Amino acid sequence: MLRSGFLTLTGFGRGMRGEERPIRGLAASGATNLFPNPYPLETPKHGTDHDAWAGPDRSDPPRPVELRRYLPTDEQPVMEDSPMDRYVVSTTLAWPDDLVDRLDAGVYRDRCIGSLLAGALGDELGSLVEGWPRERILDRYGPAGVNDLPAEGAHWTDDTQLTAVVGQSLVATGGQFDPRDFTRRLVDWLPTGRGVGRATRKAIHLLAEGRRWDEVGPELDSSGNGAAMRTAPVGLIHALDPTPGELLVDAVRFALPTHGGEIGVAGTVAMAAGVGYLARRAAVGAGTFDALEFIDFLVASIAQIETSPTPTRRPPETLVYLRDRLREVPGWLDRDPADVFEESWTGAFVLESVPAAIYAFLRSPGDLRSVLVTGANASHDTDTIASMAGNLVGAWLGAGALQAGLPEWWDRIARRNELANLAEGLATLGCARVGR
Ligand SMILES: [Mg+2]
Numbered sequence: 103m104l105r106s107g108f109l110t111l112t113g114f115g116r117g118m119r120g121e122e123r124p125i126r127g128l129a130a131s132g133a134t135n136l137f138p139n140p141y142p143l144e145t146p147k148h149g150t151d152h153d154a155w156a157g158p159d160r161s162d163p164p165r166p167v168e169l170r171r172y173l174p175t176d177e178q179p180v181m182e183d184s185p186m187d188r189y190v191v192s193t194t195l196a197w198p199d200d201l202v203d204r205l206d207a208g209v210y211r212d213r214c215i216g217s218l219l220a221g222a223l224g225d226e227l228g229s230l231v232e233g234w235p236r237e238r239i240l241d242r243y244g245p246a247g248v249n250d251l252p253a254e255g256a257h258w259t260d261d262t263q264l265t266a267v268v269g270q271s272l273v274a275t276g277g278q279f280d281p282r283d284f285t286r287r288l289v290d291w292l293p294t295g296r297g298v299g300r301a302t303r304k305a306i307h308l309l310a311e312g313r314r315w316d317e318v319g320p321e322l323d324s325s326g327n328g329a330a331m332r333t334a335p336v337g338l339i340h341a342l343d344p345t346p347g348e349l350l351v352d353a354v355r356f357a358l359p360t361h362g363g364e365i366g367v368a369g370t371v372a373m374a375a376g377v378g379y380l381a382r383r384a385a386v387g388a389g390t391f392d393a394l395e396f397i398d399f400l401v402a403s404i405a406q407i408e409t410s411p412t413p414t415r416r417p418p419e420t421l422v423y424l425r426d427r428l429r430e431v432p433g434w435l436d437r438d439p440a441d442v443f444e445e446s447w448t449g450a451f452v453l454e455s456v457p458a459a460i461y462a463f464l465r466s467p468g469d470l471r472s473v474l475v476t477g478a479n480a481s482h483d484t485d486t487i488a489s490m491a492g493n494l495v496g497a498w499l500g501a502g503a504l505q506a507g508l509p510e511w512w513d514r515i516a517r518r519n520e521l522a523n524l525a526e527g528l529a530t531l532g533c534a535r536v537g538r
Contacts, residue, residue, distance in 0.1 A: 188320070189367060190406045191350035197379070198395055201386035205342060207529075207538050210385035212500040214338045214529040215522045217377055220470060220496025220504055221265060221334055222515055224488030226256035228478040232297065236440060236481040247479035255514035259297040261489040264332035266524060267291050268356055272335055273527040277535065279355040281315040288359065297485065299328040299450060305360035319362025325412055327455045329361035330369035331486045334493040337377030339528045341385065341497075342536045349378050350403055365412040368404040368424045369452030373490055375403035376460065380497040391498075393432055393464050400460070401425045412453055427457050435465050443480045450483040459490035463498075470495050470507055501525075 231239045231248050239247050271284045289310045292303065301324030308318045319329075333353055340349035350371055357370035379399050383391050404425055411421035427446075434442045442461060447454040458480050466472040473495040477488030496504065501522070505512045515521070 189354045193347050195346050204386045211529040213381040213384045213497050215525040216496035216500035217493045218521045218525045220492035221489045222262045224474045224492030225258050225261045225485050228485035228488035229259045232485045249475045251514045257516050259485050260295050261331045261486050268332050269335035269524045277531040285309045285315050301326045302328040302360045315359045319358045319360050323363035324361050325365045325451050327452050329357035330373045333370045333374040334377045337374040339532045341378040341381040364408045365452045368407045369456045371404050372400045377497045431461050434461050448480040448482040455483050455487050459487045462491040463494040
């Protein structure tokens with residue numbers, strides 16, 4: 103599936119940089135945040151104690167990595183010393199099918215909506231126990247853990263908020279990554295953010311001070327999942343592309359402003375690739391997917407991103423590549439989730455939460471409720487794990503299955519119509535990319 107080859111990153115360079123301006127005073131910029139938090143900061147955070155389970159962000163300077171130059175053209179001037187140069191994605195990674203002639207645009211649209219809505223449901227369910235260890239969840243909810251939403255519904259946290267921000271930026275720009283649009287939206291969003299991660303908050307403050315969009319994230323070098331959790335729209339909009347190359351590049355771009363370290367970027371690319379893979383499989387009528395092939399695709403999507411492993415938090419500290427941790431996931435599928443999560447840990451780190459979300463999806467990919475409940479009971483970063491697992495299962499099964507299978511939860515999805523409309527916008531752009 104994967105051969106050597108590199109994709110040229112386009113659309114950036116001196117011309118664009120020359121137009122960049124500090125983004126102070128964005129309130130007057132005209133950029134609007136259509137997804138502010140309707141429950142601002144006075145809302146209790148359900149006992150979240152980020153320091154206890156998220157640990158400190160790694161703040162070491164970025165590791166020295168090989169810088170790769172891209173051949174310039176008139177449209178693609180050389181980016182001198184751009185931190186983005188460190189990330190190389192494959193041009194030759196292929197989708198596992200050649201079925202685009204069988205594309206059903208209606209199914210694709212349904213999967214786009216399903217991915218965002220199931221992600222929001224996972225966020226809502228997981229937020230009820232965000233930051234809780236397993237013992238506390240069981241004490242409060244009994245042996246089955248948290249498995250239902252309050253009758254009055256719940257609300258999103260930063261996972262769905264930022265997913266919406268990425269989606270809005272893509273729709274507003276006609277499907278392109280525009281660093282100025284995206285950073286403006288991040289800055290506008292921050293005051294209404296709920297459960298904002300530390301790296302995200304710090305990065306947005308620096309962006310608001312006028313720092314370059316492609317320097318802040320690499321400089322912070324966070325190992326957190328703050329970009330991985332917001333990347334579903336990137337996977338969806340590119341799901342019908344002839345090859346996954348532009349999906350991979352855009353996933354890097356949308357990660358970079360806040361999570362520009364290798365592990366932050368790798369987690370983001372893996373999640374975007376997973377969502378795109380599943381939405382595509384459904385849209386071309388494949389009907390099934392193979393878990394091993396799915397993992398193989400994710401591993402291939404990030405094969406060249408990590409040049410060095412990341413230290414685990416669990417003593418004794420070891421060094422692990424995300425791609426190697428993902429390869430372990432199929433071996434977890436027959437095991438009890440509590441044992442898996444106890445072993446993998448489930449904090450707000452890519453190395454823990456991304457494999458945990460993929461595991462929650464793969465252990466029951468035909469059962470929306472099971473996926474969301476498994477993710478929400480993972481302990482610790484429950485909202486993000488359940489949200490990312492929801493993005494995956496929604497991309498596979500779709501909004502129709504969600505409404506039919508979980509009608510009581512369907513009615514409790516906060517701001518459902520707004521999210522669905524946003525997903526429709528992504529689907530329209532995704533279809534347009536292949537002339538549909
Ligand atoms: Mg959250």
